[in-house]
Amino acid sequence: MPTTVSDLTLPSATSAAITTTAMPMTTTTKPMPNGKLMQSQNEQQQSTELNDKSVRNGLKESEEQQFIIKYRQKYYDIRRFLHNHPGGINTLRGLNNSDMTTRFLHAPPHSDAAMYLMKEYEIKPTQLQNDTKRRHRLHQSVDDEQIAVDNEQEQVFAESNEKGIELLGDNLHEEDKNNNQLDESMEHLVDWSNAMLPQISHITRHYDEWVHKPVDRPLRLFGPTYLEMLTKTPWWVIPLFWIPVISKCLWDEFSPIWNTASLNELLFMTAFFAAGILLWSFLEYVLHRFVFHMKVNANTHPLLCSFHFMIHGLHHKVPFDSMRLVFPPLPGVVIASILYAPLSVLLPQPRIVLAGALSGYLCYDLMHYYLHYGNPSLQHTRFMYNMKRYHYQHHFAHQDMGYGISSPLWDVVFNTRIHLRKLRYTLRWR
Missing domain, CATH: 3.10.120.10 (Cytochrome b5-like heme/steroid binding domain)
Incomplete structure (x- = not known):
């Protein structure tokens, strides 16, 4: 035939x-x-x-x-x-x-x-x-x-x-x-064959509208290759880097008192670890809403506009770039060091709180990658299934809502929650 x-x-x-x-x-x-x-x-x-x-x-x-x-x-x-x-x-x-x-x-x-x-x-x-x-x-x-x-x-x-x-x-x-x-199309505003970051300062007037119109194409952030490589991070680098850091913080605090501390003291320190996780979930919401989605208009300084594109705008412009879904470890260390400074002054167990916050961040970054590339099941992983739908709504329909990635908790508290439509069928992505 x-x-x-x-x-x-x-x-x-x-x-x-x-x-x-x-x-x-x-x-x-x-x-x-x-x-x-x-x-x-x-x-x-x-x-x-x-x-x-x-x-x-x-x-x-x-x-x-x-x-x-x-x-x-x-x-x-x-x-x-x-x-x-x-x-x-x-x-x-x-x-x-x-x-x-x-x-x-x-x-x-x-x-x-x-x-x-x-x-x-x-x-x-x-x-x-x-x-x-x-x-x-x-x-x-x-x-x-x-x-x-x-x-x-x-x-x-x-x-x-x-x-x-x-x-x-x-x-x-x-x-x-x-x-x-x-x-x-607004893609005539930039030249996709060249490095994107130097061009952002020239489109400040149209940046907010342009960056929220997604495309599916390769994006080069920097011209020099050695800088461009620093902006790309495979997902497995995150646990490989941060799990030893978290383990070291917990070991330094728990090992000296493990045999001598009472149960109440251990529970007290565990509560600090949980507080660190909760602290991260709040920071995740605040950073995502007020920094990653700060308002950019014609009066915004071009350098600030470029900074916004580098830390988060590019993710909304090219949401399917698998190498830019997790945060590179180097800038992560800088942010963690800045956040740790006030914790070391205000809290009695700052390293345990830091370990909890870093654990929350680790879950957030890995979950963010999974929400883009995973295939959660409604029957077995209902929470991840709903969060994938939730995050896609944030990307393609409600960029000014749904700032929670690992949890919608603070969206509920601050009234920025996205209400998902009830479907008559189950979605599958694989």
Whole structure:
């Protein structure tokens, strides 16, 4: 059976290699006895079949590398967005090579940030046309029987399957009840091919609006490589660095009195450790709300604007950058040292409180990474499941609410809590 590919399945970067492999083999057969000639022809036929099978496998791999959808009259490849979709990957199943317009209009309204992010995956019309021509040439090399295709086969009729998905080619007759329109791009304000931090001071007037319009692309913060590397931190560096620090603080305080202290004294010191964790949760809220989300306008000093982008703005601009989801240890040490100074004067057990605060910070940073890249289950990890939804709402819909990462406690206290909508289905991100 010939392999059939939808009109919207574009070949990947491996297409050229696949086409080369699929070229018919031309050999010159010298006169030989009938038996040997038949054997040579069989070998050539087997070789051709292997090539055809290889090409079809290559086509299948090419298709799996793309996830093409149509919204209104534009086409998008959202393959790299699937696992980052705030609404879960299961809400996108069955949409590959389909028109999602009707389903999108019946869904809850998407935020402006979500609509802006959608522009990142748009396929340009010229790219779609050129790749379609290459795809047809590729299929001609796979099977000569598919040289001619009827016009009726090329036209895709509007149909609905059991999930209510409309196939490509559907003409939209419904009014856009959600009133979602793609915002005009603001990315002309900066040059993404150069270091971003030196450019921020020049866009102060538009910075607050620009930084809250997310994109999915690589971001270089500094020009020099040695500085750029300091801004990228794998998640496992955080426990590797901070667990020994926390253990040392606790060991220095508990080990001298472990055999001599009474139970009340040990409970008292444990209470200081718990107080440190609570202190961090409060600092997490205050820093996130008043420092990381400080108001930046046209009158803000350019250096302050650049500082904001460096410590948190870049995370909202490129929320899917896995190397910038946790706080680098070096600036973390500086902040911890600054916070420890008043604790050493005001509290009787400052090192234990510091150990508790650092433990809270460690949980916060690792949890932040998991909320972006994990797949919490409603049945087994309900708290993490709700916090993932909560944090995504903060990113893409309510940037001025939901400042708690490890807990919504202080959002409840200070009335900045995001109320999650009750869903009729369970979200999954893997």
